[in-house]
Amino acid sequence: MTFLNPLALLALVAAAIPILVHLFHFRRPQRVAFSSLVFLKELQQTALQRLRIRQWLLLLLRTLALVCLVLAFARPVLRGPLASWVGGGKASVVGLVLDNSPSMAVRDAGGAYFTQARVIAAGILAQLDPDTRVCLVPVAGNAIAPEPVPRSVAEEQLRLLAIQHGARTLSAALRSASACVQQVQAPAVLYVISDLQASMLVDSLEQFVPEPLPTLLIPVGGQTPANLAITAVRIANRIIEQGQPVQIEATLANFGTAAANGVVATLALDEQRVAQASVDLPPGGSARVTFSTTPMRRGWLPGIVELLQPDALLEDNTHYLVLHVPEVRRLLVVAGAQARTDYLELAFAPEIRQDRVRFEITRIDETALPATDLEEYDVVVLVGVHDLSSGEVAVLMRYVAEGGGVLFFPGADGRLADYQQLLTALGAGQIRGFVGNWRGATPIATFGRMDLAHPLFEGLFVRLPGQREVQAERPAVYFALNYAPGQGVEQTLIHMSNGLPLLQEVRHGQGRALLWTVAPDPAWTEWPLRGLFVPLLYRAVFYLAGGEEALQRTLEAGKPARVRLQSFPAAAIPELVGPDGQVYRADPERRGSVRWARFEPGPARPGIYELRAGDQVVQRVAVNFDVAESDLRPESPEVAVRQLQAQTGLSVTLLEIPEASPPVVAEALRKAQVGVALWNVFLGLALGFLVLEMLVGLRARVETVTTGNA
Template identity: 30%
Template sequence: MVFLTPLFLLGLLAALIPVAIHLIRREKPPKIMFSTIRFLKKTSKKLVLFQHLQQIALLLLRAAVIALLVIAFARPLLNQSVARLVDADPQSAVILLDTSMSMRYGDNFDDAKAEALDVLDRFTGGDEVALVAFSGGAELVRELDADVGSIRELIEDIEEPGYGATRYYPNLRLADQLLENSRYENRAIYLISDFQDIGMQAADETWKLAPGVALNLIDVGAAESENLALTDVRAPEQLLEDSAEQQILARVRSTGTRLLEQGEVSLSLNGQMVDRAGLDLADRSEQVVTFDVEFDAEGTYVGEVRVSGDEFSDDNAYYFTVDVLPKINVLLVNGESSANWFDDEGHWFGLAVSSTEGSPFSLQTIESAELSAAALRQSDVVALLNVGDLSTGQASELTDYVNQGGSLLIAPGDRVNAELFNRQFGEITPAQLQSTDMLGRGDYLVIADYDRRHPILRPLDSDWMAGFQGHWLGWGDA
């Protein structure tokens, strides 16, 4: 039993007042001299004892009245065990059980389950209980139910917490909503967690629990903790074969009430350790470790960065993949090659495709007479630049190449005969080629606009206009 105003208990001293009065006013029987005793009546000892007991009972009754008045003013509150005997006000309650990743530390989750079961032991048969197991959001929800035994089984069946982050406010909102439909006015929420600071982020300061809902916080976090956490890893996702040496960065942070000063970070590729580095956190809580790695061959590499040096291993590993792709083989069939580089159409195409070291393309240039089925089989993309002298056999091989999944880029020019082109490639081209007249001297064409939403042009992210202001006036006289 507890008292809401315990200072009134000092009034219990007033119960001693009747006792004090009784002791003060108690008189000894007087001695009287009688000449004869024949005028005295004999009294039974039992009657004297009964009168004495009456006086004591009256004394105790007076003291009890004063004590009861004092206790009433002290406002006593019965504890749960006594409340069960007197059938106290039934309760509607929601148990919020934290199952986030931080609860995997030490015995946090075992202690949390024990606390949850202890809370269940406080309820009587008339109470109704709900359960919400949560991390970033609710992962297990059992609505209000008078069957406390089923809630107990659910708690016991949760073997271990997950790997999610901690968020308190969304789950407190959910618990508050569950209590909106409760049968009883006596409502409470029991939040069992290790109370990580990150769980209070994105808090809504304007939101409050409904009036009359009591919030009971039960902390099961370890008093002291130490941990090395791998907070971030930066690694390339895709590379081209023969790429330069790459760097993989790992960020490690020391957290907890005791900061660890030493540790080790290792890097493994496809199950084989390729490098390791020590940690020196004596004068800082965070360190970035750099690994230099070469991906020699094409394929998919499965990487693992792992930290060692602490007892909590759940946040010590980070996994990633790197896809090393082969270069795209481009076969350029140049129909208008020239000894002068500025007149050679293949020269400008080559600059656009493979002029940089990091280009994803591998370019091979041939004349139209060299085009063969063997050359096509070794190519991912074929580009025809103003090629108009292909044989029927070469055209048929190109058609088969496209039908089998090959990519073909055609840029017809003045050497291409429209009728022959349509006859050779009509099956695979999206449109028919028509003859056009050459522009006269001084005439030019302008690219007035283009479809910026087209998938080919969307990556350019540009808003420019292109135009030809005119030809060189003297190019024909050279």
């Protein structure tokens, strides 16, 4: 017999209380004066003996009641062959939690962990009576059946079970199994078969199950094999164009205990290997490698980063990515009544851009802004708007926060208070009026210092041999906003020669705004007449539109997926099609001004998936391996038992099975029969002893009264 709450046994010292009361609670004899002894009867010796026996009986009953009550709170359980003889060894319903997460693909001398686990599970099912109900609950994926099924059905489910992605914690799977078996009002027992991967035991939710069912934890494996993994891939460039170099960074990790030197990683883009790098990885360390490639076409280009070294877990040696080289950029130009947009429209004309990316320009008056859906555009260009209502400011702020880009040019007749309202909403600085003379002939400054390390200027200027600094044009400035940067997330990209900001970047939420303090108008600056105007304008649009790709984070296999729907037909149903042809469908949902599609269940396996609207491929997304599965370090069985008990409140016992074979499994189960919970027996005994004590004490009081009356 074992106790699930052994600390409660300390309360056994309370059993000494009745004994101490009996031994030390003496009555002092009182002297009573009698006038005569004629009325006193002689005390019978038999009456005194009967009184002593009754007192000892009351002492015994009180002590036993306290002892049984303490034992009940200690939750005794009878295990082993004796438990089977008592009648608790055979459960009428069994919950079987089987770890089918990717780490179970690791192999040792006994074969793959998952194969061993299935053999053990089959051995458990073989020991059950044919009419036993079974809840087979895999760790990865939902429970196969929402209610207990016959043993024969569970055996077929076990045969079809495979390794899946999207594993939950062991404690979460145990809660599901507990809820499943409790649908049947019968004795139940839970089994857990797992490699005890440490990450599977981390659960911040301590939610106890309603009934502390007996649970057997059966570990498999137990080694820490050498394993390398690609934990992250990042596209370093924010501006991506056809024919321009792109930097792709990959983070490699060594989860083993030995150093891995000369690890080779390769990059394939658009189904062709384009780059390779090598690195040394210390034990438990990580390193970053950088690939450089040049996309030769536009579109959603699939890519793969791979490790060439074989290790314990091969699936995390591959990481998928999608490089979006835009085919078209959609611009919304919002123009004030007095604003000049001819230079902007000429810069984006097909004759100027030639074979570069195509721009779709939509020009509206500022009065039409409230009725326009900004989500349909990559960049919103505000040119000389006269005023902005509080509603328009709120829409623009939400658009930027959700990943949009705003390019702002002031107007000479613009209301500075409205401009300031927009800047304040974005967390920017202060406007202090204008400087210079509109349509003046005398410049107040020229283009000055540029932050050439910023992605906006990447590849825009070329430093010739012998030059210490990049030689850039310095257009004159005649009229400009007097802007003072604030304390928000912003930086000055171009200064004027007088020190005032000329181009300011303001970051807000997931998006960005570029604030020009001059307009694209020769009355403000000669910049529209210079060769710098078109390339710098292109770079600004590409930079602002790059937030779209930044929002499309990598999805994880086996988990619900949320994909942003941009340029997606309004009436179409989003479909996510995997490399194996499996189709996942979702209903669009709108949050603010952004449309999303939530796929639940999500993609089942890593790979490149196509987001389709009917037969049209709108974009591609990368689905990758869960990084947490790459750390194969197991937790010790003893620690795992304590953690599962603390997280679920179940009565967890460790069961070691040395070999995954049916005879060994049967013998191990026979020796570790799940026992009978005896707390209710001891509680009943305690109540019985108290009832007997009350009856004996009541009879003693009745006899005392009768004797007194006599």
